[in-house]
Amino acid sequence: MSDEVDVSNDKWDWFVSMQVRSAQHRTAEAEATGECLFCSEELPEGRRWCDADCRDGWQKMKGK
Numbered sequence: 001m002s003d004e005v006d007v008s009n010d011k012w013d014w015f016v017s018m019q020v021r022s023a024q025h026r027t028a029e030a031e032a033t034g035e036c037l038f039c040s041e042e043l044p045e046g047r048r049w050c051d052a053d054c055r056d057g058w059q060k061m062k063g064k
């Protein structure tokens with residue numbers, strides 16, 4: 001009786017994993033250095049930009 005719910009959860013998981021994969025692909029050439037790649041602000045490990053504005057600015061700077 002819960003089959004329909006299970007199927008939609010699977011679809012959602014698939015959708016989310018595809019979104020994550022394509023987001024990783026788009027920025028695959030950028031490596032986290034401990035600093036914002038756009039404005040050189042210090043960042044926690046694993047982060048590449050302060051926020052979406054810096055990421056967008058960086059992508060424009062790279063000509064994408």
Ligand SMILES: [Zn+2]
Nearest residue numbers: 036039050054
């Ligand atoms: Zn920044």
